[in-house]
Amino acid sequence: MYAFTYQRPTTLADAAAAIQAEDAKLLGGGQTLLPTLKQRFARPTDLIDLGAIPELKGIREADGGLEIGAFTRHAEVAHSDLVKRVIPSLASLAEGIGDRQVRNMGTMGGSIANADPSADYPSAVVALKATVTTDRRTITGDDFFTGMFETALEPGEIVKSVRFSRPDKAAYAKFRNPASRYAIVGVFVARFGAEVRVAVTGAAGSVFRAEAFETALAADFRAEALNGLSVEADGLNADIHASADYRAHLVTVMAKRAVEAAG
């Protein structure tokens, strides 16, 4: 790891000022950033630790759904009685991220700001019609993820919280990499009245909605409604773990499992 200056601001305003330094980086739980630094893939001059800012913490009910502070660790989401009651599918997704120790450190804000193509949370942000509040504005979940490791965040913009809508039914199903626990394919299905959202992570450069699946499930919310449907394999990720064709196949399988789990 290259040397850097470490800062631990206690207010969002101080963090926003500190991140303006050239080549400064925000530090959440560090479960992606620290391995990146250890491999010398990045060389920030300053690390701004967001862990001491009360405004970024906490889980509360808001507009019938949930507002979750950016510096909320995965384990806190997974074990929260409030999350389990209001959006149990979100608690269950969080419980499947990485391993126990990663969940004890990693944060929701860090995960979505990093926008790893195989991260779990992006699927929930899109499927649960979330809005992301930053220190500057509000961004809808649909607009937040713009590409592989790319988001709508501007340089130095800090995620404050994520607001999730409460679905009538929802579930997340993932086919995970057995070593890293990242999603080879993960599908989050959520039903809001007559509307159904199907968000797919792991399969492509960034999370996407499977619109044909959504239409079919809106008409008939059963796994059988997806028979014969698949996403186009062209352009999907392909690596040693799964070919693009296999990922396309998994999208349908995981979507069906999610529908069945949603009940």
Added chain:
Amino acid sequence: MSCTVSMTVNGKTVSREVEERTLLVAFLREHLGLTGTHVGCDTSQCGACVVHVDGRSVKSCTTLAVQANGTEVTTIEGLAAADGTLHPMQAAFREHHGLQCGFCTPGMVMSAVDLVRDNPNPTEAEIREGLEGNICRCTGYHNIVKAVKAGAEAMSGAQPAPVAAE
């Protein structure tokens, strides 16, 4: 660039001047001489470096010492009683042969203790799930799972079942 890092490690307050990029595992091993916490993969996968920070198990190779500033850290050296009596989870690992070479054991034990705090009576499946962040290359996990089950029972005060040779 250096800074002062202070924390409570195994009940003792410690303070050291370290480079800001110092990892928690390096702080424990190199600055405090607590070499029970191991470095295995150094890529946050194997779990040999697991310690508790404010009661939560974390991978100390993927945590900066400064992130643990002001916290209470427990390492494998801090589990046994002052008179040397092993923690029930340590005793269970010995009793059930939950180790061969022993390299992964400190991390396994620390993860297991954290798991049992959340779930005092875990099933075999929950134990295997709870130890996903720890890799053992000797045992095939079988006796580790038995040890954690027995350790959990001992931690909750139940009488451990008698053990035949395993």
